[in-house]
Amino acid sequence: MRLSIVAVASLCAVLAMPAACAQKPAEPSGDETGERADPPPVERPAIDENWEAMGVWRSGFEESAFWTSDGEGPIWLKTYGDYQQLRSYMADDGIVRHGGGPALRLTVRGRIERGDPNGYGHLGAYVAEGDAQEYVSIEAITAEEYEAEVARIRASRGEPVQNR
Helix, strand or coil, X not given: CCCCHHHHHHHHHHXXXXXXXXXXXXXXXXXXXXXXXXXXXXXXXXXXXXXXXXXXXXXXXXXXXXXXXXXXXXXXXXXXXXXXXXXXXXXXXXXXXXXXXCEEEEEXXXXXXXXXXXXXXXXXCECEEEEEEEEEEEEEECHHHHHHHHHHHHHHCCCCCCCC
């Protein structure tokens, strides 16, 4: 009787299963007294319900990057608040288009959440999530102005500056 390599490997795996299942699970670790160690505390994100910030924002495909003038960012900015204020700056498809680039200088009021270890926004690439409820000021800026502001913020934090 001839058995293929796959059949032999499957047979070996089935025969080894009872031995693997019969092993006693490892004991939980503890300190020298034999007591169980407490699990580490779960960090909860910090929420600020009265957030106000000025900065630059760019919106596009899988992007809603807001960088505050005081150096925080990128923040995933949700623009659900008084959305009609932004409409005059947006094309019919919802992408901001002014001065050669999709960017605005905004002052927003709303809510922000910080501290989720998994990040925020698309692929968790953002340090916080802001929910803009009110737009105090809106100014169209060029893509170059946006990139210069982001470069300034990154340089102030000692981060490498990325050129697009």
